Every structure is written in C-alpha cells, then in structure tokens.
Amino acid sequence: MNLLTKLFGSYSKKELKRIEPLKQAVLALDDKYTKMTDEELKGQTAVLKERLSLGSSLDDILPEAFATCREAMWRVLTIKPFPVQIIGGIILHQGRIAEMKTGEGKTFTAALPAYLNALNGKGVHIVTVNDYLAKYQGEMMARVFNYLGLTVGLAIPGMEPDEKKKAYACDITYATNNEIGFDYLRDNMVTYKERKVQRGHNFAIVDEVDSILIDEARTPLIISGQGEQSTELYNVADRFAKTLRPIRVAETNEKEDNDEIYEDYDYIINEKQKTATLTKRGVKKAEQFFSLENLTDPDNITIQHHINQAIKANGIMQRDIDYVVRDGEVIIVDEFTGRLMYGRRYNEGLHQAIEAKEGVKIARESKTLATITFQNFFRLYNKLSGMTGTAMTEESEFSEIYKLDVVEIPTNKPMIREDCPDVVYKTEKGKFNAVINDIIEHHEKGQPVLVGTITIEKSEQLSAMLKRRGIKHEVLNAKYHEKEAEIVAQAGRKGAVTIATNMAGRGTDILLGGNAEFMARAEMRRMQFSEELIGEASAYGYTDDEEILNARKTFAELNKKYKAEIAPEAEEVRKLGGLYIIGTERHESRRIDNQLRGR
Structure with missing residues (x-):
C-alpha cells in the first residue's frame, strides 16, 4: 500500500463512504415494508411506476425499490440481501463494476438494480457465462420478480425466434453472453424489422464481467455460411509439414532473419508470439515438394497459405492443451476457463489444418456473414x-475501454483465508515432487485439497504421480468436462483431492463437507427418477404438474436429510483448516490466479 493510499484512503473506500447514506436509507425502510401485507407489497410496483411517470428519476425511487425487492426476496426465497449486497446493487445501478468476493451472493445483489431499472419498461438484460447459470438464476429470481408483477424471460440456444422475441419483450431477460450477441447479429440479417427478436439495449448487468469484457473482449462472434468445398490441399500441406524440422525460439529474436543460424532447420516456431515461419531451407523444400519455381509468386498464394496453416497446426497448436479430439471432431479448449467450446472453430483454415494433422474428417470451409466482438457489442448499451x-x-482496462470504474465491496464477514507467498524451485521435477508431498501431508490429516494447473498435460502428469503414491483423487479438465459439476460439488469433502486445469467461472460452489443438493440429485437417480424430472425438482419455475411437485417434495426431503448428515463432516473440515488450495504455476492473467484462491 503506497503512502497516498494510507493518507487519503483507497478509491473504493471513498466511494463506499459516498454510498453509505443511500444504503442507510434502504435499511431504514425495512420495518415499514416488513409490516406490509402481501397485497400492499405487490402494489408497490404500480406505485413506483406512477412516481416515474410523474417525473421522478430512478435515483429518486432507489431506496423504496430496493426495500420492496429485499422484502419480496425474504417472503419468496427466505433470503434478505445483506447491507454489503445493497451497496453492490447501488454500484450496479450506477453503471459501474462491483468486485464482490466468491460466495458473497452476486445473484441476489443483481436482483435489486434489475428490479429498479425494469420499472421504466425499457428492459434489463442479466448476462451470465453459461446456459445452466442463466436458466438456474432466471428461474429462481423469476419467482421474486413475478411476485412483484414483473415479467422474466430466458434467452438460451435452441429457442425459436418467437420464443426469443417474447423473452426479450419481458421486463428482465436472463441470457448468456454468446446467445445475446448472436441474437444481435441475427437481428441485423433479417429482411423485415418485425422479425427482430431484441427490442433495444437499455441496461445490462454482466456476471463474471472480467471474463466476458476482458478475457473474451476481442473474441469475434461469427455467423457463417457454407463456403467452398474443403480442398485436398489441407492433407497435402499437412504431409509436407510433417517432413519438416522445426526450431523453437522462446521469444522475439532479432536474428530471426539470419539464415545462417537456422540453416539446419525448415521453420521457426516463436513460442511467445505463437507464429511459425519457413526458413530459407524450408522455402526450397516447399518449392521442390509442390513443383514450384517461386513459392512467393502471387499465383502461389493459396499453396503458401495452406503451408503456413499446416506448420502452425503442427508446430504451435497442441492436442489436449489448445484443443481435444472427441468423436472424430476437433474441439477448441477455452484458454481462460478450460471449458470445451462446442461449435467454435478456428478461422482462416487453421481448424481444417488441425483436422488434417489429426486425421479426422475435414469440414467444409465457411464464409463470414456477420461478426461482432463482445467489446463492441456491450458498448451498444445505454448503461x-x-x-x-x-x-x-483489470481496473485500467475497464476504465480505458468501457469507461467503467471498479469499486471493491467488503465481504459480509471478515476474510479469514490465509494467502501464502510463492515458493520457487530450481527444477520442475523438484517443484512437482514438493507439490505431491504437500498434497499427501494435508490429505493424511483429512483436509480437502484443490490443486490448480494451467494445462491438461500438467494435470495428467500430477494425476499419474498421485496414482503411483496410491492417493485417490479426481481430475477436472476439458477431457472430463461432463463430470465438472459432480467433481467440483464434492471437492470440499473430508480427504478429497481434486486436480483442476482452471477454476475461472466454474459456477458450482465448493461446500465444506460436501454438497447436499448434489447428493440429493444422485439419490433421485438411484430412485429411478428421469433426468428431466431431477432437473425440474431443483428448479424454481411455477408448475401445477403433480409429477414435478412430487419430485420437488422428494428433493426437498433428501436435501434436508443430507444437509443434516454432512453437518458434522463440514465442522470437522473447518477445524482442519478448510479447503487447502495449491496453485502449481502462475497463469498469464493474475485474475485467474485470484479466482483459484477465491474457491
């Protein structure tokens, strides 16, 4: 902490001081709204809308709107947002970024400004990182918003345009960042205005905002049409690339153009810049292989392009790190979250070059019909x-690119996590041996251990070392994507050891002693309930279907039973020191290191 911060306090502390009177105004109304009947509380939506029509601003009605929503959440979900969540809600309403630690209840925080901003009838979009979270949060909070007379929509893949239009016409719409972006692109391709599904971009609340607006900011959303038939040239170029001898350079090398240094090699792989370039010797080999007089001749631009993509596919793109091969298909691994990105393809023929390298069917090339980056899309919103x-x-990036400031919200209870300094080893072998010994030491005490790695390769290397030492463990990486929720949910059990490639935005809570909800769902499977019914059992949507109501009753009973069962184990794990986290190496982004700690 520098001297100026010590003397004058941090920016966040000054902003929190400024917001304090607003927070107190909301809390002061608590008694008044607690005494209201259900009819009186539900009637507040009409009262507040009338005040807006008579000239009041959203800021003028904020205390009353927040107090109304808080009381409705208590009556419907038996959850009343804490003072720190009220602060977070005010920050969001003001069009800023609220940094709230993992587990501080961001879903409930977002409900307060969403209710307030929905009162003007222009629509609110709550954007999450995956379909599961959008559906789960949307169904849960719909009960509160419907109670207060507002409509809630859900926009996820697989919906018909008419369904989407209804979802966006609602007061509050839950959607994923990908789907809301693609719907915007599709709207720009329709022939008639009436076929558009979105009605405007008034106010968006983005969950995991750093993941979407920073990590994936430059990721283009692309709607493609079928292009030319895929050419055999990909296979030919791949066969040629496999005959070449590469040399790896760690970073930009001023002597990269010096052919004497590389006279024994065919192409240079720059690991830092992720580029692959043919050397003089490589160019000669290409001319011989393809029977060309001059590779750089404009007539040979297509062959040159295919060679460049082939050497990039073979030299830079690594299986089980950049992509996985599953069921004869090349699937990209998201470098930030470690998730598989189904439906996404590398552009400019790189995906086809990887397909040729892996010997799977080469898909047809495509041509871009519409595209936008998340950075440009989210700047369309009024707020x-x-x-x-x-x-x-990432505070400076948010400020420069989006003109958004970041306010750090304190935790509801004091932070008790102990953050240890980095330990540096001479060799990787020494480091991994130390990691294994550290895991075993805590595992033998019964303390649950979560180990973070950067790549699938390293997670499997650690897994093999643990197997040799006879330590039972679970591995969470892009190869075992389907088991994600199951693995994360039970990572807090006594003696559990979990290895994970990346914990950014995983969306499932690690609960000390185990996750009762997940255990209840597993028991329902054993009781022969269908997957559809199990999904409905833990959902919040309104229904009068007897079968679903029966499933919900069973789920509630099992959840209560398992909560009671795991309570002693949870207490035992707390006494052992809680979840022990080991980061085996630093990520490129310090934020992802912090997300691992946040578990």
Whole structure:
C-alpha cells in the first residue's frame, strides 16, 4: 500500500463512504415494508411506476425499490440481501463494476438494480457465462420478480425466434453472453424489422464481467455460411509439414532473419508470439515438394497459405492443451476457463489444418456473414454494469475501454483465508515432487485439497504421480468436462483431492463437507427418477404438474436429510483448516490466479 493510499484512503473506500447514506436509507425502510401485507407489497410496483411517470428519476425511487425487492426476496426465497449486497446493487445501478468476493451472493445483489431499472419498461438484460447459470438464476429470481408483477424471460440456444422475441419483450431477460450477441447479429440479417427478436439495449448487468469484457473482449462472434468445398490441399500441406524440422525460439529474436543460424532447420516456431515461419531451407523444400519455381509468386498464394496453416497446426497448436479430439471432431479448449467450446472453430483454415494433422474428417470451409466482438457489442448499451470476484487487476482496462470504474465491496464477514507467498524451485521435477508431498501431508490429516494447473498435460502428469503414491483423487479438465459439476460439488469433502486445469467461472460452489443438493440429485437417480424430472425438482419455475411437485417434495426431503448428515463432516473440515488450495504455476492473467484462491 503506497503512502497516498494510507493518507487519503483507497478509491473504493471513498466511494463506499459516498454510498453509505443511500444504503442507510434502504435499511431504514425495512420495518415499514416488513409490516406490509402481501397485497400492499405487490402494489408497490404500480406505485413506483406512477412516481416515474410523474417525473421522478430512478435515483429518486432507489431506496423504496430496493426495500420492496429485499422484502419480496425474504417472503419468496427466505433470503434478505445483506447491507454489503445493497451497496453492490447501488454500484450496479450506477453503471459501474462491483468486485464482490466468491460466495458473497452476486445473484441476489443483481436482483435489486434489475428490479429498479425494469420499472421504466425499457428492459434489463442479466448476462451470465453459461446456459445452466442463466436458466438456474432466471428461474429462481423469476419467482421474486413475478411476485412483484414483473415479467422474466430466458434467452438460451435452441429457442425459436418467437420464443426469443417474447423473452426479450419481458421486463428482465436472463441470457448468456454468446446467445445475446448472436441474437444481435441475427437481428441485423433479417429482411423485415418485425422479425427482430431484441427490442433495444437499455441496461445490462454482466456476471463474471472480467471474463466476458476482458478475457473474451476481442473474441469475434461469427455467423457463417457454407463456403467452398474443403480442398485436398489441407492433407497435402499437412504431409509436407510433417517432413519438416522445426526450431523453437522462446521469444522475439532479432536474428530471426539470419539464415545462417537456422540453416539446419525448415521453420521457426516463436513460442511467445505463437507464429511459425519457413526458413530459407524450408522455402526450397516447399518449392521442390509442390513443383514450384517461386513459392512467393502471387499465383502461389493459396499453396503458401495452406503451408503456413499446416506448420502452425503442427508446430504451435497442441492436442489436449489448445484443443481435444472427441468423436472424430476437433474441439477448441477455452484458454481462460478450460471449458470445451462446442461449435467454435478456428478461422482462416487453421481448424481444417488441425483436422488434417489429426486425421479426422475435414469440414467444409465457411464464409463470414456477420461478426461482432463482445467489446463492441456491450458498448451498444445505454448503461452497462458488471460484477465479479476479481476485477481490480483489470481496473485500467475497464476504465480505458468501457469507461467503467471498479469499486471493491467488503465481504459480509471478515476474510479469514490465509494467502501464502510463492515458493520457487530450481527444477520442475523438484517443484512437482514438493507439490505431491504437500498434497499427501494435508490429505493424511483429512483436509480437502484443490490443486490448480494451467494445462491438461500438467494435470495428467500430477494425476499419474498421485496414482503411483496410491492417493485417490479426481481430475477436472476439458477431457472430463461432463463430470465438472459432480467433481467440483464434492471437492470440499473430508480427504478429497481434486486436480483442476482452471477454476475461472466454474459456477458450482465448493461446500465444506460436501454438497447436499448434489447428493440429493444422485439419490433421485438411484430412485429411478428421469433426468428431466431431477432437473425440474431443483428448479424454481411455477408448475401445477403433480409429477414435478412430487419430485420437488422428494428433493426437498433428501436435501434436508443430507444437509443434516454432512453437518458434522463440514465442522470437522473447518477445524482442519478448510479447503487447502495449491496453485502449481502462475497463469498469464493474475485474475485467474485470484479466482483459484477465491474457491
């Protein structure tokens, strides 16, 4: 902490001081709204809308709107947002970023400004990182908003345009960042205005805002049409690339053009810049292989392009790190979250070059019909806000690109996590041996251990070392994507050891002693309930279907039973020191390191 911060306090502390009177105004109304009947509380929506029509601003009605929503959440979900969540809600309403630590209840925080901003009838979009979270949060909070007379929509893949139009016409719409972006692109391709599904971009609350607006900011959303038939040239170029001898350079080398240094090699792989370039010797080999007089001749541009993509596919793109091969298909691994990105393809023929390298069917090339980056899309909103557990590390980017400031919200209870300094080893072998010994030491005490790695390769290397030592463990990486929720949910059990490639935005809570909800769902499977019914059992949507109501009753009973069962184990794990986290190496982004800690 520098001297100026010590003397004058941090920016966040000054902003929190400024917001304090507003927070107190909301809390002061608590008694008044607690005494209201259900009819009186539900009637507040009409009262507040009338005040807006008579000239009041959203800021003028904020205390009353927040107090109404808080009381409705208590009556419907038996949850009343804490003072720190009220602060977070005010920050979001003001079009800023709230940094709230993992587990501080961002879903409930977002409900307060969403209710307030929905009162003007222009629509609120709550954007999450995956379909599961959008559906889960949307169904849960719909009960509160419907109670208060507002409509809630859900926009996820697989919906018909008419369904989407209804979802966006609602007061509050839950959607994923990908789907809301693609719907915008599709709207720009329709022939008639009436076929558009979105009605405008008034106010967005973005969950995991750093992941969407920073990590994936430059990721283009692309709607493609079928292009030319895929050419055999990909296979030919791949066969040629496999005959070449590469040399790896760690970073930009001023002597990269010096052919004497590389006279024994065919192409140079620059690991830092992720580029692959033919040497003089490589160019000669290409001319011989393809029977060309001059590779750089404009007539040979297509062959040159295919060679460049083939050497990049073979030299830079690594299986089980950049992509996985599953069921005869090349699937990209998201470098930030470690998730598989189904439906996404590398552009400019790189994906086809990888397909040729892996010997799977080469898909037809495509041509771009419409495209936009998340950075440009989210700047369309009149007001944009976001929340995450780790935003301070990207504070300058948020300010420069989106004109958004970041306010750090204190935790509801004092932080008791102990953050240890880095330990540096001479060799990787020494480091991994130390990691294994550290895991075993804590595992033998019964303390649950979570180990973070950067790549699938390293997670499997650690897994093999643990197997040799006879330590039972679970591995969470892009190869075992389907088991994600199951693995994360039970990572807090006594003696559990979990290895994970990346914990950014995983969306499932690690609960000490185990996750009762997940255990209840597993028991329902054993009781022969269908997957559809199990999904409905833990959902919040309104229904009068007897079968679903029966499933919900069974789920509630099992959840209660398992909560009671795991309570002693949870207490035992707390006494052992809680979840022990080991980061085996630093990520490129400090924020992802912080997300691992935040578990």
